[in-house]
Amino acid sequence: MNATPHIEARDLAMGYGDFVVQRGLDFVVNKGDIFVVMGGNGCGKTTLMRALVGLQRPLTGSVLFSGEDFWSAAEEDRDQLKRRMGILFQGGALWSSLTLAENVALPLREYTALTTTQIDSVVAFKLALVGLAGFEEFYPSELSGGMKKRAGLARAMALDPEILVIDEPSSGLDPLTARRLDELIVELRDSLGTTVVVVTHDLASILAIGDNSIFLDADTHTMIATGHPQDALKHGDPKVRHFLTRGGSA
Amino acid sequence: MDKAAWQLDARPAGADELLITLGGRWCMAAALPSPDSVTPRLAANVRRVRFDATGLTDWDTGMLSFLGGILKTCAERGIAADTTDLPPGAQRLLTMALTAPEQRVPGRNNGPTGISAQVGTAMIEFVRGMPAMLAFLGEIAQSLGRLMTGRARFRMRDLWLEIEEVGPRALPIVSVISFLVGLILAYLGADQLKLVGAQIFIADLVAIGMVREVGALMTGIIIAGRTGASFAAQLGTMQVNEEIDAFRTLGIAPVDFLVLPRILALMLMVPLLTLYAGFIGMLAGLVVSVTIFDIGVFEYYTETLRALELKHFLVGLAKGSVYGAMIAFAGCLRGLQCGRSAEAVGHAATSAVVTAILLITIAASVMTIVFYQLGI
Numbered sequence A: 001m002n003a004t005p006h007i008e009a010r011d012l013a014m015g016y017g018d019f020v021v022q023r024g025l026d027f028v029v030n031k032g033d034i035f036v037v038m039g040g041n042g043c044g045k046t047t048l049m050r051a052l053v054g055l056q057r058p059l060t061g062s063v064l065f066s067g068e069d070f071w072s073a074a075e076e077d078r079d080q081l082k083r084r085m086g087i088l089f090q091g092g093a094l095w096s097s098l099t100l101a102e103n104v105a106l107p108l109r110e111y112t113a114l115t116t117t118q119i120d121s122v123v124a125f126k127l128a129l130v131g132l133a134g135f136e137e138f139y140p141s142e143l144s145g146g147m148k149k150r151a152g153l154a155r156a157m158a159l160d161p162e163i164l165v166i167d168e169p170s171s172g173l174d175p176l177t178a179r180r181l182d183e184l185i186v187e188l189r190d191s192l193g194t195t196v197v198v199v200t201h202d203l204a205s206i207l208a209i210g211d212n213s214i215f216l217d218a219d220t221h222t223m224i225a226t227g228h229p230q231d232a233l234k235h236g237d238p239k240v241r242h243f244l245t246r247g248g249s250a
Numbered sequence B: 001m002d003k004a005a006w007q008l009d010a011r012p013a014g015a016d017e018l019l020i021t022l023g024g025r026w027c028m029a030a031a032l033p034s035p036d037s038v039t040p041r042l043a044a045n046v047r048r049v050r051f052d053a054t055g056l057t058d059w060d061t062g063m064l065s066f067l068g069g070i071l072k073t074c075a076e077r078g079i080a081a082d083t084t085d086l087p088p089g090a091q092r093l094l095t096m097a098l099t100a101p102e103q104r105v106p107g108r109n110n111g112p113t114g115i116s117a118q119v120g121t122a123m124i125e126f127v128r129g130m131p132a133m134l135a136f137l138g139e140i141a142q143s144l145g146r147l148m149t150g151r152a153r154f155r156m157r158d159l160w161l162e163i164e165e166v167g168p169r170a171l172p173i174v175s176v177i178s179f180l181v182g183l184i185l186a187y188l189g190a191d192q193l194k195l196v197g198a199q200i201f202i203a204d205l206v207a208i209g210m211v212r213e214v215g216a217l218m219t220g221i222i223i224a225g226r227t228g229a230s231f232a233a234q235l236g237t238m239q240v241n242e243e244i245d246a247f248r249t250l251g252i253a254p255v256d257f258l259v260l261p262r263i264l265a266l267m268l269m270v271p272l273l274t275l276y277a278g279f280i281g282m283l284a285g286l287v288v289s290v291t292i293f294d295i296g297v298f299e300y301y302t303e304t305l306r307a308l309e310l311k312h313f314l315v316g317l318a319k320g321s322v323y324g325a326m327i328a329f330a331g332c333l334r335g336l337q338c339g340r341s342a343e344a345v346g347h348a349a350t351s352a353v354v355t356a357i358l359l360i361t362i363a364a365s366v367m368t369i370v371f372y373q374l375g376i
Helices: A045-052 A075-083 A100-111 A116-129 A145-156 A175-192 A203-209 A229-235 A238-244 B061-077 B088-098 B115-148 B156-166 B168-196 B199-240 B243-249 B254-291 B297-307 B310-336 B342-374
Strands: A005-016 A019-030 A034-039 A060-065 A085-088 A163-167 A195-199 A212-217 A222-227 B006-012 B017-026 B048-059 B080-082
Touching: A005 A045, A005 A195, A019 A045, A019 A195, A019 A212, A019 A222, A034 A045, A034 A175, A034 A203, A045 A163, A045 A195, A075 A085, A085 A145, A100 A116, A100 A145, A116 A145, A116 B061, A116 B088, A145 A163, A145 A175, A163 A175, A175 A195, A175 A203, A175 B088, A203 A229, A203 A238, A212 A229, A212 A238, A222 A229, A222 A238, A229 A238, B017 B061, B048 B061, B061 B080, B061 B088, B115 B254, B115 B310, B156 B168, B156 B199, B156 B254, B168 B199, B168 B254, B199 B243, B199 B254, B199 B297, B199 B310, B199 B342, B243 B254, B254 B297, B254 B310, B310 B342
Parallel strands: A034 A195, A034 A212, A085 A163, A163 A195, B017 B048, B048 B080
Antiparallel strands: A005 A019, A005 A060, A212 A222, B006 B017
C-alpha cells in the first residue's frame, strides 16, 4: 500500500456550543487505506465523521483533503471537495419519496454527462454490486433495514468517490450480511483504490478490514491510540485493549 | 494517446472471435459509448469475445456498466467471453455484480392506471376507510369512559401543554383573521342596509354573525390548519419512530396517552377562541361603523347588546366544541394511520387538514339547519 496522505486532521476539536466532544485530534488517512474510527458510545465518533464530511464545522483545527484545507476553502470549492466523497449514513438516509433507482441516479444525473440509458445501466450495476438487482423500482419503505443500508452504499458509490465514509456499516445487519458488506468495502478499495473511513464499534469488522485506526476516548475527550487495529489489540493502551477484547483480559 | 478521451474498437480476430479494444480514459465525467454500439457486432458467427485493455489509462463504473451490458448480451446469445485481459479490479467487480447471490424480488402491485380504475379504487379505499374511522371513534369513546371512571392512563401535564399550545399561542392569528372577517361583514352589511337607511343594523349583523356562525367557522378552519396538521405530523413521526408500537407493547392505549389530551385541549380551547373571535369581529364592526358610516360608539354598543341573546353565545360555544373535537379527531386519526416514511408524514398532515375542514363544513350545515328548525 502506498502512503500518500489523503485526509489529514490537524489539531481538530469538535463540539456543540461550550461542550467539547473531542479535541487535539491529529491523524492521517493514507490513500487506499481502510481507516477505522472506533470508541465507545457517546465518544464523538459520529461528530468526527460529520466534521470530516463537511456537515459540521469543527471548533478549531483543520481537515485537509489531498493537502487542501476543507474548512478554509470557498463555498464552491467545498462543494467540489464534497463531491469527491461518498457517505453512507447509519440508517441509509435514502430519500423516501424516490425509488432505489432514482436514489442512486440522482447524483449521476446532476454531475455526469451520461445519457439516461447509461445512467440506468450504471444504477443497475451499482445495485447488482450490493446484491439488490431487480429492486430498482422499490421505495425505501418497502425494504428491510439491511437492504436499505446496502442501497445507501450503492448511492454513496454512485459517483465512484475517492473517499467513502461509512457510519456504523454493520449496525442492524446479521453477521453474514455484515461480513458481505465488509468484503464489498475491501473489494471497492482494492479495485477502485477508494480510501475508506469507517466509523464503527463492531469488533469483528474493525479487526478484519482496518488498515489503520484511531480510538476516541469519551473520558479524556481525545484520541488515545492510533495505528493498525491488530497492533492496538496487542500493544495498545489498556483501555483500547479492554475495548477490543469486549472487556476481557487485556 | 489523448488522455481525455475514450477509445473503442471491435473487430473480428479469427473466424469466430471478436476482439474488443478499450483505450484511453473511460470515466463517467465524460459521455461514454453505449453497449449498443458493439452488440450488433455480436452476430451469429461469433462464438468468442476477447478484450484488450492495454491502452486503458483510467476507468470507473462507466466502463464497468458498458462491459456489463456486453457480457449480458454475450450470456444471452451463448457467446463465451474472456475477461482475463481486463484490469484485475474491473474483473473482480464485474464478477461480483454479475454473480451476486440471487435475491427474490417480491411481486408488487403498482395499482390501476386507467382514470376510471383510479376513481373506482379511490372510492373503494374511502368506503373501506369508514370502519377504521368508526373504530377510532369507538376507541375515543372508550377512552373517555376510562377518563370518567379515573382509569385512563393519561398525564395532566400533557393536557396543560396542549392547552397552552392550542389556545394562547393561537391568539395572534385568530385576532388578525377575526378582525378582517368582522370588517368584511360590516362592509357587506353596510352596502345592503344603506339601501333602506338601516345602517345601524350593521351591529346586529356583525354581532349575531360573528358569535353564532362565522367566529366558530373561521376559528375551526384556522385551528384545523394550525393544530390539526401539527397533531397529524407529531403522531405520524411517532409512528415512523415506532413510538406508537412501544406504547402498544407496554399495554398502554395510544388513544389514552396521546389522543385524549389533544381532544380535550381542543374541545376546551376552540369554544373560548370562538368567543374571542366573536369579540374581535364585533370590534372590527364598531371601528368600520364609527369611522366610515358615522354611527356613534354608544349607539353601536346598545344595538349590539339588544341583538345578542344568551342563546347566540351558547350556539357559538357548542359549534366551537364540536369543531374542536372534529379537528382533534381528524388530526389524531390521520397521524395514527400514517405510514413509515417522511412522505407519509406529509400525506398525514395534508389529509388531516382536508378531513377536518370537510367534517367542520358538514357539521356546520347540519347544526345550522337543526338550530333553525328548533328555533334556537
